[in-house]
Amino acid sequence: MKLKPIGTISLLFIMLLFVTKANAQSFPNYYLIPKPESMETQDGIFSLGKNTIVNNNLGKEANAAIAELKRMSSLCSQSATKPGSIIFKNETKPLLEGGYKLSVKKDQIIISANTEEGALNAVSTIKQLTGAPLFLTKVVALEVPCVTITDNPRFQWRGMHFDVSRHFFDLPYLRKTIDRMAYFKLNKLHLHLTDDEGWRIEIKKYPELTQKGAWRTYSRHDSVCLTLAKDNPDYELPKKHFKVINGVKLYGGFYTQEEMKGLIKYAQDRGVEIIPEIDMPGHMMAATKLMPWLTSSGQAAFGKTFSEPLCPCKETTFEFAENVFSEIAALFPSQYIHLGADEVEKTSWEKSPECAELMKKEGIKGVEELQSYFVHRMEKFLNSKGKKMIGWDEILEGGISPTATLMYWRAWVPQAPKMAAEKGNYMIMTPGEYCYFDAQQDDNSLQKVYSFDPLNYNLTEDDKKFVSGIQGNVWTEYISTENRYEYMVYPRMLALAENAWSNSSKDWNDFENRFIGQLPLLDAMHINYRFPGLRGFSTKSAFVDKAELKVINPVSAFKVRYTTDGSNPTASSQLMPAKIDITQSAQFKVAAFSSTGRHGDVYTIDYQQQNYLEPVGNTEGMKNGLKFSYYPGLYKSVKEIKETDRDKQDITKGIEIPVANTAGSFATKHTGYFYAPETGVYTFFLRSDDGSVLKIGGNTLVDNDGFHTATEKTAQIALKKGCHPFELLFIEGGGGYTLQLQYESPSGVKQSVKAENFYN
Structure with a gap:
């Protein structure tokens, strides 16, 4: 989608301060990506200005890094009140190729490395520590928070x-x-x-x-x-x-x-x-x-x-x-x-x-x-x-x-x-x-x-x-x-960078927090990144008596706006409240907006009032598993699947493809009954590469058809406890496949479908 240009400097700083305050938690407060091997923070800042002194005890290995620091200091309009120094020195203790040590104190920065790449990586960390002001056209001075870092890359x-x-x-x-x-x-x-x-x-x-x-x-x-x-x-x-x-x-x-x-x-x-x-x-x-x-x-x-x-x-x-x-x-x-x-x-x-x-x-x-x-x-x-x-x-x-x-x-x-x-x-x-x-x-x-x-x-x-x-x-x-x-x-490149560099154990919530903390920097770099997704709803939602729409917005500095007349939200559309009570079928379009006027993907949420779907019976007399059919050949849509092309039949425990050597292009069908263990509204999550269509009770619930990369679509349905007719159609156009089905029960537990969910 078309995103608007970056706004004013004042709005940028407001956004930076807002996000920083909202996420001021324990390590990492500094939102560094990739995550350093180790980091300790201290009080105070080092002020990088036009008169900052650079001492090179590393030799030619520091030349490129010093040139980068000079480019940074050239942005500053004033000299620092108390000129500090930046010292490059050779690190005697072993570092991996590209590794470095960084010590930032109020009056001095020490960069320890033994390669040119290590010195440059230390400067890249300093750039991230200075934050969004680095990318503004005019700054008084660049402030680097006091910190001690030891860092080595995972891969070369x-x-x-x-x-x-x-x-x-x-x-x-x-x-x-x-x-x-x-x-x-x-x-x-x-x-x-x-x-x-x-x-x-x-x-x-x-x-x-x-x-x-x-x-x-x-x-x-x-x-x-x-x-x-x-x-x-x-x-x-x-x-x-x-x-x-x-x-x-x-x-x-x-x-x-x-x-x-x-x-x-x-x-x-x-x-x-x-x-x-x-x-x-x-x-x-x-x-x-x-x-x-x-x-x-x-x-x-x-x-x-x-x-x-x-x-x-x-x-x-x-x-x-x-x-x-x-x-x-x-x-x-x-x-x-x-x-x-x-x-x-x-x-x-x-x-x-x-x-x-x-x-x-x-x-x-x-x-x-x-x-x-x-x-x-x-x-x-x-x-x-x-x-x-x-x-x-x-x-x-x-x-x-x-x-x-x-x-x-x-x-x-x-x-x-x-x-x-x-x-x-x-x-x-x-x-x-x-x-x-x-x-x-x-x-x-x-x-x-x-x-x-x-x-x-x-x-x-x-x-x-x-x-x-x-x-x-x-x-x-x-x-x-x-x-x-x-x-x-963007932001996928940031996740890749962390995966390539960081040796520490993975923590998705920690990474997401740092990525959100980096958004003001991406704005300052004029990067047209994809906004973090809005959550808490299914685009095809169902309810029996009433429902609540609660949109979860992972970026507190962004505002969610919505419409109900079929038009896309704009910066002047209604703000999404904490919740909206749903008592009749309706359509909502929602999107997140930054303070600069940029907006993310537009989500269309359709609410449909339903009666609970009656089951065809219970599990008595049925066996676990689904009937599986395999059709070698190229199909552009699940509608093109021909029974005359069927090459193999089997019984599977769940959503699996029990074919040792599949054709380059093929289709599959799983049929049987889905057992709903309790009465309520179920949410299904269907992810596939290429096309897939999920039917329950003979009606299409999730339509994820056509040639595409791995894409997830969701839908809800109101089911009474018991067995409901189930059919999952899938096509693979070539180049490897993905087929995954999960569901969220009325109790709010999201899980992959298992053998005990299916009967035939």
């Missing part, structure tokens, strides 16, 4: 991925992204520079890759964005990314090598390493449209599932690839280069005479091994340039080199991390279920990211040492603007 790889191919994002915004990453101690920026939709980095050997390959007429993704933009301007295609070429208005953009050198230096000065990805052999249509001879078929087109890949059986392919990567290796100082190697359409390889000949010559048994041949050969070339290769987890297929780094993304292949560790391959954990921030958010998304355990893949203690870290990924097919990017990424 703390990354964010940014797809700049599907939709282009310019250098100023990438610099802003780097600043924000450093602020939250993220240290790897993985740039997805090429894909079917656009080639974004200059290759001097092949200038047409950016002269032509960086520009396009509207793609199918653009068309979707333009349709969505009718209701949400955040989907518009920015005018600044259009250019008229030969009389045709085209969308796109690219980075010259000189521009990228400047960005790399900017990132290095802030402790962020840029890792380039040139995705091969698939996702190459931006190049193959210009050079169709690179494919096996001699065409640049889409195959059965993905675009025609490069042909791994032609020497001209390797000549092209090596020329490209020679320039990439010379340009990027990172020791890593990402080859991609995911989602490869291999159909044309199976039909290629060149591939048949190569497979015979090399003893290659199938196309999976043919992909491995390409990956291994490219890895040897990258190694010859002094680089290490990263690939998406498909590089496991057909065999993997022990020196390659695996980027695990396919959550539906849970054995992949174990396989990689047993082969001695280091890996970066980025499973789509937790780490794909282009997936649509709901009110559970932030906690989902926070709950992610990258070591929970049946790994032994020896296996775990091969987990280098975690990364959040942002694919931009449907993210066309900076505003939309921020709405999708």
